[in-house]
Structure formats: structure tokens, C-alpha cells
Amino acid sequence: MLRWLPPNISEYAQGIDTLFELIYWITVVAFVLVMGTLIVFLIKYRHREGHRAEYIEGSTKLEIIWTAATTVIVFGLAMLSFPQWNNLKSAPDNPDYVVQVRGEQFNWYMIYPGPDNEIGTEDDLELENELHVPEDKLVQIILTSKDVIHSFFIPNLRLKQDALPNRFLDNIKFQAREPGTYEIPCAELCGFGHTTMVGFLHVHTQEEYDDWVKEQWPE
Amino acid sequence: MQENENISHEHDDDEQHEHAHDDNDTPQHTHEHDDDGQHEHEHHHEESFIRKYIFSLDHKMIGKQFLIYGLIMLFVGGGLALLFRWQLAYPGRPLPIIGASQQYIDEGEIVTSNDKRWDKIFESEKEELMETHFPNGVIEDKTYNMLFTMHATIMVFFVVVPILVGAFGNFLIPLMIGTRDMAFPILNMLSFWLAVLAAIVMAAGFFVPGGHAGAGWTGYAPLSVDPQWTDVGWGQNLWAISLLIQGFSSLVGSINYITTVINMRAPGMTFFRLPLVIWSLFIVAILLLLAFPVLSSALALLIFDRLAGTTFFTTTPEGGGDPLLWQHLFWFFGHPEVYILILPGMGIASELIAVNSRKPIFGYRSMVYAMIAIAFLGWIVWGHHMFQSGMRPGMGSFFMTTTMLIAVPSAIKTFNWLGTMFRGSIRFTTPMLHGIAFVSMFVIGGLSGIYMANTPVDIYIHDTYYIVAHIHYVVFGGSLFAMFGGIVFWYPKMYGKYMNDTLNKIHFWITFIAFNCTFFPMHILGVGGHMRRIANPQFYDFLQGFEGMNIFITMSAFTLGFAQLILVFNFFWSMKRGKVAEKNPWNVTTLEWEAPTPVPHGNFAQIPTVYRGPYEYSVPGEESDWLPQAQPEHAPASAGD
Ligand code: HEM
Ligand SMILES: [Cu+2]
Ligand SMILES: [Cu+2]
Helix, strand or coil: CHHHCCCCCECCCHHHHHHHHHHHHHHHHHHHHHHHHHHHHHHHCECCCCCCCCCCCCCHHHHHHHHHHHHHHHHHHHHHHHHHHHHHCCCCCCCCEEEEEEEECCEEEEEECCCCCCCCCCCCEEEECEEEEECCCCEEEEEEECCCCEEEEEHHHCEEEEECECCCEEEEEECECCCEEEEEEECCCCCCCHHHCEEEEEEECHHHHHHHHHHHCCC | CHHHHHHHHHHHHHHHHHHHHHHCCCCCCCCHHHHCHHHHHHCCCCCCHHHHHHCCCCHHHHHHHHHHHHHHHHHHHHHHHHHHHHHHHCCCCCCCCCCCCHHHHHHCCCCCCHHHHHHHCCCCCCCCHHHHHCHHHCCCHHHHHHHHHHHHHHHHHHHHHHHHHHHHHHHHHHHHHCCCCCCCHHHHHHHHHHHHHHHHHHHHHHHCCCCECCCCCCCCCCCCCCHHHHCCCHHHHHHHHHHHHHHHHHHHHHHHHHHHHHHCCCCCCCHHHCCHHHHHHHHHHHHHHHHHHHHHHHHHHHHHHHHHCCCCCCCCCCCCCCHHHHHHHHHHHHHHHHHHHHHHHHHHHHHHHHHHHCCCCCCHHHHHHHHHHHHHHHHHCHHHHCCCCCCCHHHHHHHHHHHHHHHHHHHHHHHHHHHHHCCCCECCCHHHHHHHHHHHHHHHHHHHHHHHHCHHHHHHHCCEHHHHHHHHHHHHHHHHHHHHHHHHHHHHHHHCECCCHHHHHHHHHHHHHHHHHHHHHHHHHHHCCCECCCCCHHHCHHHHHHHHHHHHHHHHHHHHHHHHHHHHHHHHHHHHHCCECCCCCCCCCCHHHHCCCCCCCCCCCCCCCCCCCCCCECCCCCCCCECCCCCCCCCCCCCCC
């Protein structure tokens, strides 16, 4: 099942795949045990002439055992997830680059701060559906929306966050490891053009990226 | 307990007299009811057609009405799904039959119409319905949104709840607790006719300019608020109004169920002698009573936003509303709602499994406590639908914890079903097959829930086909299999005939296999990142590999859809042609089988007294392997032949 995952190029989100795999194995084992038991019961205790069911009303001991076992497993999983979740959904301390992304029916607008590193100034650059970042650098996204709720989804980075109108979320960050071009679909229904709302993440090597910067802000 | 029994007694006296001239033609009525002209009429032998089949006050007839209503809506909802499944398998290709368009035949290709729509958006010219929704026979993107929105809305609000709660609740509650009717027959009738009204309003939405609602069954604001974002006008309003009406219907129904179960149990029928299906319906009624008003208020605010210019769910600098408010209200209702969808299924499955294993329910009390636990915990997990909506990580962790917690009672129930089969004497009747399918499908649905409850993993699979798979494993694999099993199981009591068992078995196997072929691969799509609610997966590079799988899913879905015709054919055919049923064909202990078949007005010749719990099968020392609840100690079986 997990081989269907698109390649994971995120430095941060490797843990998601690990957890995915862990839960996968836990659930596969649980599934096989339960279904195995069910099938054995169905065969072994099928109705046979002259054979009577046994009158069993329950067993407090068993109830306690399986309640405790499930509780331990699901809470174990929860404990493993807390630190990751906190890490994944909190704003970065010292991002190398900051880009503001605005969802607007039916495009992603990427606003680069330019040489002064500040958004909302003269030298900002706004591109449609193009997110350029250098590899291995910590990038922070400030996410917002102009109209309805969109969802910024980069499958290869295992990253997803809803974009809310008039709110500026700063909790999105990534560090991409593989240069290349990746799709940025919108994952939240946003109207009749939702299907075709897609942007592109261009991960460059550092030199390529520097060239791109020179091209955009010559002088 | 003493108090409860008193109430039941009082009630019985009342009712028995009223019904006396109905059942045995002995006019010995003494109560003031008889001056009441309406009551007099209501209990007349010769009820007019309208009284009997249309504006019926009889809980059994209302139950059957809800059943037929739900089955009709099942086909509407299913048909919509098949339409958009076509689009997912063959994006941009005209629909078969309805879509055979000249342009496609001539040119072999179709231009998409989104560009044109931009120009058209504020114009209000009337166009042909088919031309707007299916230009050139192709489902255009906006229509696609409408189709899946209405599919889910209909399935959740007009199929599963009306059948599981409306039909089974109405038919079973009075019969299984041993009384003559619901506490409030007129409210009961009102509940059904409000549901019909809601369905009519909902259907009207398809025919208004701009098409029907297209903001998803979850109707997220601000998309659902402002027509400028969707190009949908009255469709969305009618959607909201219809759900408001449906809310009143549920409210009225749930008050009735709660009152009936609390006050009208037969003598000896203590709470812990109630069959599990009655427990589940009782708990569901409480959930409906508390949850639906939250949705209703949200819908009312939405209507204000749309029609009166308020800004509860939008963010304008002056307005001060918030789109997230909608999500909180919706899911505060929505999560209890999903348990409303499954709890009656759990109850029905418990009956089917105990009866056909000829064994008491394993851990009856823990089954009840598990349902109560689910009903409580269901109120504090709603945030798990909003993990990616920007909540603080701490809140996410809180909701992850509560969600994990609610998986525990679900697991307990599964283990208890297995325990019930342990050392049983299992009969593979059709209802049992459905019961087994319920358990196994619910296991898959519950396990897939764990992935999504896990917040880091949910970041990736949220809003993908993984969720779609999960929903369908619990609601179709769970609730609908229980519904099929319940229909086959209680059909002899409902209509006094047997359904054709060969057809039923064929229906079961095709449904079971086609269901898994349809929905299991959706987990894989989800793992591949395939978003839900998109009209054209082929648009994305990273989804290119899934074309074959989408086609496979669509073909399975068509098989699944057409297999349901077998059930419906059998359902109506057996009413006329079925073999006449015995009183208690499956040898069941509970009270509904004490009533004569077909069940007369007033249900029981005499209100039964209950001597024991509902699952006394294979009791040691007894000759037969079942001890009816109403059979006095040390006396021969009163029912069965
Ligand atoms: C073991 C128990 C369960 C767990 C842990 C669980 C967990 C979840 C989670 C976390 C989500 C949100 C996923 C997301 O949107 O990212 C979800 C969605 C959903 N669940 Fe469950 N669930 C469980 C059982 C059920 C049951 C019994 C039902 C209904 C009969 C159900 C119906 C749904 C539906 C309809 C949605 C999707 C709502 C939507 O977005 O349209 N779930 N579940
Ligand atoms: Cu979108
Ligand atoms: Cu939920």
C-alpha cells in the first residue's frame, strides 16, 4: 500500500511516512487477527445437526483485557504523534526564505519579498502559480486567501494547510531535498474551478536559484 | 423501576380499552377518549385508504413509509454517484445514453466550459437544464460539484437516517418494547410528512437557475454563503431550507422515540432487558435531539447571510464574522451525526448475530456502556475534521486524544460480536451474512479511522480519497449492510411474506464483492494523494498512474448500483408473490415476534409481560434453544408454531 505514496522530498515530514508505516503494520496485524478469528469461528461454530450453542453471557476478564489493550495501543500512537504534530504545525524560528501565498479562485499567487526581505513593499514580486525555492533551505509560507477557503497541498512534501480568507497563517514550513518540479493542488473545494487549481513548486539548486533571483531583481 | 412499570400499566389500560373494539369487537370502552371524535375515527375497522396508507398514525405504516421513502432516495442518491463516477473514469467523455452529443460524434472532442462561465457569471439568462448542466453531454466541473454535494446530502439525510432511524425505529420500538403504538402518533405522522416536504424542497433545487447546491455536503462557508463564488443561487438556499425542515422532522421523531422508550415499556421490560437495537435507537434519538438544533441554527444563520445580508460566516472588515464558525457548528453536529448513522446499524447487527448464532450477546452490558460512551465522547471529537484548518497544535492534540479514545468503545463492540459467535451454532441465513459483512466492513472502517485520527498522518490524507474510503466503509459497509440485513430479517413481520431467499443471496454476494471492489481501491488512491471532490484526476501529473484504478472503481460502482435493483425487485415482488410467513420464522426471543403476522392495529391481542432478557438462546436445561422474553417461567413456549 505504501509504495503508492509519491516520493517524499521533505526534510521535516519524513516522520509522517514512518508513522504511516507504523500504523499500517498495526492495523494490518489487528485486521488479520480479527478477521482470522472471525473466519475460524464461522467455520468451527457453524450450525451442525444435534449440536447446541454454549450459553455464554460474557467475561469481565476479557472485556478488561481488550479494553486495556486497545487503549494502550491508541494512546501509544497518540503519544508518538504529539511531538511531531507540534513540530509540523508550528511556525519556524529562523526561516531562510519567506514567501507569502494567496489562494484566489482558482490560482495560487506567490508573493516574494524581494531584496529587502519584507512583504508589502515596492520590490515585491507576485507570480501566478510558481513557487521557486532553493533546495535544503528552510522556507516559510505565509498562507492566506482572498475569497473562499482553499487548501495548500504539496503531496511530495506531505504538507497541507487550509488557506483562510483574511487570515495569515505562519505555521507552514518545509525544506525540500530534491530539485525538480512538483504540483501544488488545492485540496479544499473552492468552487467550479477547484479541479483545475494547481500551482507548481520549483525546487532549484542553490546556483540555479541565485540565477533566478538575479533575473527577477536585476541590478 | 417500580415507577416505570406503573406508568406502563396505566398506559396499557388506556390503550387496551381503546383498541378493544378494534381487535375483538368488544365495545367496553370507559374512558373519556371515546368522546373524542378523532380517536373514534382513528380506530375504526374500515379505515379509509388515505387514513391507512397515507396519513397513517400507525407506527408500523409510518415505518414502512419511511422505508419506501428511503429506498427511493437511495436510488436518487446512487444515480447521482454513478453519473459522477463516469466522469472520474472517463473525464470529459460524454455520458452514455443521456450524453450522446452531436459535437462529440462529429468532432470527437469537447471544449471545456469554465472559460465561458466566467463571462456568463453575472448574467441571468435562462437556459436549458441539460445544456447548462451537461453541455455536449459532458458533466462540466460545476455540475460535478452539484452531483457529489447532492449525492452525499441525500445519502446522509434522506437515506440512512430515514431508513435506519425512521423506518426501523418506528417499526421496531413499539413492537420490541411491547406497546401498542408510539407515545405521540400525530407527531409521528408529522415527522414523516415533514421529511416528505424536505425531500420535495430538496428536489426542487435541481430545477432552479444556477443549479443545485455545490459547496459539498459540509457546505463550508464562505463558499456556501456568497453566490459570486459558486454561481449557485437558490439551489443553495433550498438546500439549507430543506435541511432545516428535515431537522424538524428528526426532532419531532426523536422526542417521540425517547418518550416511548422511557414510558411505554411492557411490564417487566426493564432498561437492561431492552434489545440492543432499541438501546441504539434510544441513544440515537437523544443524539438527534441534541445535535440537530446545532445544525439548524447554523443553517438559519447561513440563510440570513445569504438572504438578509448578515455576515456570520464571512470576513469583511466591517462584518466581523468568521468562516471557521461554520465549521465548528457543522462538525459539532456532524460528528454526533456520523454516529447517528452507525449506532442503529450496530444495534441491528447485534440482533442478527445473536439470533443466528443462537447465543446470548457476549457482554450485553458492556455493549450498552460502549454505546453510551460513544454517545458522550461523540461530542468532543468534532475538531478532528478541522485538523488542517489552522487550529493551534495544542487543540489538534486534544482532539487527537479524544478521537483515539472513541476508537476504544468501537473496538469493544467488535470483540463482543466475535465473542457472541464463539461456541455458537451459526446459521448462515441471509440476515446473518449481512451481519457478518457489517462486522468485517466496520473493522476496516474503524481501522482506517486510526490513520486519520493520527494528526501527522492526517496532514497528508485529509481531503483525499482516503477519507472517501473511510466514510463508505463505515456508512455503506456498516449502516447499509445492517439495513439490508434488517430488511430481510424483519420483512416477514412487516409484510407477512418471505422475501425470495435465492434472490437475496445473489444480492448479498454481488453487493459484498462489488462494494469492496469499489471502495477498497479508494484507500490506495488516497495514499497516492488523490484529492476528493475533483472532477478530473487526469489533470494532474502525479495522478496519472491512477487512471486504470479509477476505471475499475467505476465499473464496480455500476455493478454495485445495478445489484440494488435485485433487492428492490424482490422487495416489491415478495409483497405480492412471497410465501406467507409464519409468526416467528427465525425463532427469535424478542417481543415483536409475539405479535400476530401481519401485525394488526394495536400490535398485541394482549400486552405481553416480560420475564427475562432479550438474548436467552441455548439456555442449559431448556428443551428448545430459545426462551422468549414473554414466556412465563416453567411454561411451554407460547410462540413458535
Ligand atoms: C474508530 C472510529 C473512528 C475514527 C477514529 C474516525 C476518525 C475520523 C477522522 C479523524 C475523520 C476526519 C478525517 C479528515 O477529514 O481528515 C473522519 C471522517 C469521517 N468519518 Fe470517521 N472515524 C471513526 C468512525 C466513523 C464512523 C462510525 C462513521 C460513520 C458511520 C464515520 C464517518 C465519517 C465521515 C462521514 C467522515 C467524513 C466527513 C467529511 O469530511 O465529509 N467515522 N473520521
Ligand atoms: Cu480548491
Ligand atoms: Cu468525526
